[in-house]
Amino acid sequence: MSEQIEKVKCLIIGSGPAGYTAAIYAARANMNPVLYQGTQPGGQLTTTTEVENYPGYPNGITGPEMMIEFQQQAERFDTDVRDGWITKVDFSGPVHKVWVHDEKEIHCETVIISTGASARYLGLPSEQKYLKLGGGVSACAVCDGFFYKNQEVVIVGAGDSACEEAHYLSKLCTKVTMLVRRDQFRASKIMEARVRNTKNIEILLNTETEEVLGDGQVVTGVKARNNITGEIFEIPATGFFVAIGHIPNTAIFKDYLELDETGYIINIPGTSKTNVEGVFVSGDAADHVYRQAVTAAGTGCMAALDAERYLAAKESPVEA
Ligand code: NDP
Numbered sequence: 001m002s003e004q005i006e007k008v009k010c011l012i013i014g015s016g017p018a019g020y021t022a023a024i025y026a027a028r029a030n031m032n033p034v035l036y037q038g039t040q041p042g043g044q045l046t047t048t049t050e051v052e053n054y055p056g057y058p059n060g061i062t063g064p065e066m067m068i069e070f071q072q073q074a075e076r077f078d079t080d081v082r083d084g085w086i087t088k089v090d091f092s093g094p095v096h097k098v099w100v101h102d103e104k105e106i107h108c109e110t111v112i113i114s115t116g117a118s119a120r121y122l123g124l125p126s127e128q129k130y131l132k133l134g135g136g137v138s139a140c141a142v143c144d145g146f147f148y149k150n151q152e153v154v155i156v157g158a159g160d161s162a163c164e165e166a167h168y169l170s171k172l173c174t175k176v177t178m179l180v181r182r183d184q185f186r187a188s189k190i191m192e193a194r195v196r197n198t199k200n201i202e203i204l205l206n207t208e209t210e211e212v213l214g215d216g217q218v219v220t221g222v223k224a225r226n227n228i229t230g231e232i233f234e235i236p237a238t239g240f241f242v243a244i245g246h247i248p249n250t251a252i253f254k255d256y257l258e259l260d261e262t263g264y265i266i267n268i269p270g271t272s273k274t275n276v277e278g279v280f281v282s283g284d285a286a287d288h289v290y291r292q293a294v295t296a297a298g299t300g301c302m303a304a305l306d307a308e309r310y311l312a313a314k315e316s317p318v319e320a
Pocket of ligand 1: 122156157158159160161162164181182185186187243244245246288289
């Protein structure tokens, strides 16, 4: 029924640094943004402990605390932050339709997608245990590598991300052991060569993780298995990094937006614009390369500015 359909000028989907930054800018531009937090309010940062590389926090801050501050800043300018998530969209017409929990229908003049991506984990109970404890399991070497300075770490994966992260860790840690489940890398040759040529990276091919070992609080090592010989052995380590890919949270948009082969939304280079007018993307939903809070926030700002300009052009079209 039409009276139940809410009309919104700017709808922001997602509550990580991209979504909240878009909200701050959109709110200050009188776009009355409504932000749906999604299934993981605060996004991926709520699964990290200390964030030390976000400018403006000279003493560091925990990921969850930082996201509360982002939310408070967005609410200070009257962003309507709502609990709940968008389950369906229809971007086929001039009005962009979205549904909350398949029920509530909203018609939006602009939509900013900030749904992020989720790191893939192995799913081992021991991995999940130390991840939840913040005790040495991480899916982001750039975020957490510093905490393992002069220590020994293990990284799982053999794609470009794993190679990049292993190389990054090798500059901080005394030793990096890389567990590759097949007898070959998936990464590009140049990235593979870089890790192979780094002295303190040891590559173990055909090797899988059996268990992440710990003392109940923090990681102390990894039990690994050679999947050819069946040999089981332990590797001492204080950090366990998982770099086996990310899953962009973009499934609900696939019928309307151009996605790349791995599901990331394709934006028009140098902008936050998607292939649908009035629909913008920010943060990790369109970024498989940088994936940092600060870059997500930057693209959130871009999306709000692009949305504002789109609305301004619609309201006062320039005569040709
Ligand atoms: P990929 O999907 O390319 O690689 C995932 C890696 O993890 C593979 O080696 C895979 O092994 C391994 N893996 C998956 N599941 C498991 C498991 N359960 N146990 C052990 N190992 C597992 O993901 P990336 O994140 O590395 O890259 C994603 C995309 O981003 C790629 O297109 C990549 O090129 C790009 N990228 C580009 C960068 C750059 O240009 N600087 C930097 C980082 C990423 P297997 O091969 O056996 O399947």
